[in-house]
Amino acid sequence: MATYHIETYGCTSNRGESRQIERKLRDAGHYRVDGADEADVAILNTCTVVEKTERNMLRRAEELAAETADLIVTGCMALAQGEQFEDLDAQVLHWEDVPAAVTNGECPTTTPDAEPVLDGVVGILPIARGCMSNCSYCITKFATGRVDSPPIEENVEKARALVHAGAKELRITGQDTGVYGWDTGERKLPELLDRICDIDGEFRVRLGMANPGGAHGIHEELAEVFAANEKLYNFIHLPVQSGSDDVLEAMRRQHRVGKFEAVVDAFEDRLDHWTLSTDFIVGFPTETEADHERSMDLLERVRPEKINVTRFSKRPGTDAAEMKGLGGTIKKERSKAMSELKREICTDVHASMVGETHEILVVEDGTGDSVKCRDGAYRQVIVTDATERGIETGDTLEVEITAHEAMYCFGEPIEVRNERPAAV
Numbered sequence: 130m131a132t133y134h135i136e137t138y139g140c141t142s143n144r145g146e147s148r149q150i151e152r153k154l155r156d157a158g159h160y161r162v163d164g165a166d167e168a169d170v171a172i173l174n175t176c177t178v179v180e181k182t183e184r185n186m187l188r189r190a191e192e193l194a195a196e197t198a199d200l201i202v203t204g205c206m207a208l209a210q211g212e213q214f215e216d217l218d219a220q221v222l223h224w225e226d227v228p229a230a231v232t233n234g235e236c237p238t239t240t241p242d243a244e245p246v247l248d249g250v251v252g253i254l255p256i257a258r259g260c261m262s263n264c265s266y267c268i269t270k271f272a273t274g275r276v277d278s279p280p281i282e283e284n285v286e287k288a289r290a291l292v293h294a295g296a297k298e299l300r301i302t303g304q305d306t307g308v309y310g311w312d313t314g315e316r317k318l319p320e321l322l323d324r325i326c327d328i329d330g331e332f333r334v335r336l337g338m339a340n341p342g343g344a345h346g347i348h349e350e351l352a353e354v355f356a357a358n359e360k361l362y363n364f365i366h367l368p369v370q371s372g373s374d375d376v377l378e379a380m381r382r383q384h385r386v387g388k389f390e391a392v393v394d395a396f397e398d399r400l401d402h403w404t405l406s407t408d409f410i411v412g413f414p415t416e417t418e419a420d421h422e423r424s425m426d427l428l429e430r431v432r433p434e435k436i437n438v439t440r441f442s443k444r445p446g447t448d449a450a451e452m453k454g455l456g457g458t459i460k461k462e463r464s465k466a467m468s469e470l471k472r473e474i475c476t477d478v479h480a481s482m483v484g485e486t487h488e489i490l491v492v493e494d495g496t497g498d499s500v501k502c503r504d505g506a507y508r509q510v511i512v513t514d515a516t517e518r519g520i521e522t523g524d525t526l527e528v529e530i531t532a533h534e535a536m537y538c539f540g541e542p543i544e545v546r547n548e549r550p551a552a553v
């Protein structure tokens with residue numbers, strides 16, 4: 130659980146992107162503080178409209194770098210003139226990559242009093258808090274402790290209440306959803322998912338992060354539940370963090386590469402169109418060049434559809450913070466190499482969807498008059514001119530995929546299905 134400070138400059142588009150960053154950080158349990166000196170991470174969302182603004186941005190970045198442990202620079206100047214920040218020990222990122230960098234490889238935090246939240250048509254359902262691990266780089270575990278799982282019935286009732294309140298997408302969250310029930314001696318995630326999918330109504334279910342160590346052991350049963358339930362997005366988030374067993378051991382992760390691949394294979398064997406999401410921490414203190422190559426090889430071999438790459442940074446009070454770290458240049462180079470491979474893989478994934486037809490759910494407003502939608506594998510599809518086409522959040526559309534960017538596709542509606550009462 131990190132604290133962050135965010136500063137946004139420039140147009141309404143930049144402000145909208147900062148709001149999205151904050152929303153994702155809130156969902157992951159991080160909280161905002163005012164003042165970089167109190168924050169674990171400072172985020173500078175830049176503007177580059179005139180030369181004077183550029184000079185101001187650079188000066189502000191230097192000040193923030195001096196005040197905080199970690200600086201992330203994003204926004205227009207970061208994308209157009211990222212090299213200007215090269216002398217600072219800052220991560221220069223596209224805004225969509227900022228939340229994962231702040232999360233720093235840790236699981237999302239579910240606080241003890243976390244209650245379901247309805248945000249538009251998205252219902253956020255925390256099923257448990259805590260984890261079963263003791264990762265050497267993690268500060269979150271100090272705040273949340275060991276896994277504590279409420280009974281299935283309690284979670285099903287909360288899910289039912291969210292559906293009755295209008296949720297079209299249920300996001301099941303927890304620090305490590307794969308270990309739900311471990312504290313009670315029963316591995317109950319597959320049963321919980323089955324029961325939630327049995328609730329009457331038109332909605333979809335997205336399972337949040339499950340560590341490979343916890344998912345392994347129930348992976349066959351879990352993959353069966355996904356194959357049997359249409360309401361479940363065919364999506365699993367398994368943060369592997371490294372392709373090297375030596376680094377995983379130093380991280381004190383509860384899996385090794387073989388367990389991660391066994392879970393992936395179970396899903397691959399049962400699902401056609403599905404998304405594997407994973408995370409890598411680059412530049413962990415013990416990571417050698419050979420370890421880094423193992424991570425690159427794993428990425429090439431498995432080719433996940435969604436990949437978060439985080440440059441390692443120290444969190445105070447953790448064991449990894451005491452280890453002698455790698456130089457900033459090494460971390461920067463490895464992170465650049467991995468981010469380039471990520472972009473290539475994700476571009477291929479989205480390019481391969483062009484020409485296909487998919488049923489998608491409209492989940493939230495996008496920029497301008499567009500809407501953000503998700504297909505059955507939780508891949509992002511953007512539909513433009515929503516107002517003109519009478520499309521609103523909560524609608525289901527059949528679309529043809531007509532174009533793509535690296536991280537998402539564009540869809541052209543063939544049919545719009547909504548359950549809204551006709552206007553009178």
Ligand code: SF4
Nearest residue numbers: 235236260262264267
């Ligand atoms: S699984 Fe590891 S990274 Fe996640 S909360 Fe537990 S100790 Fe932290």
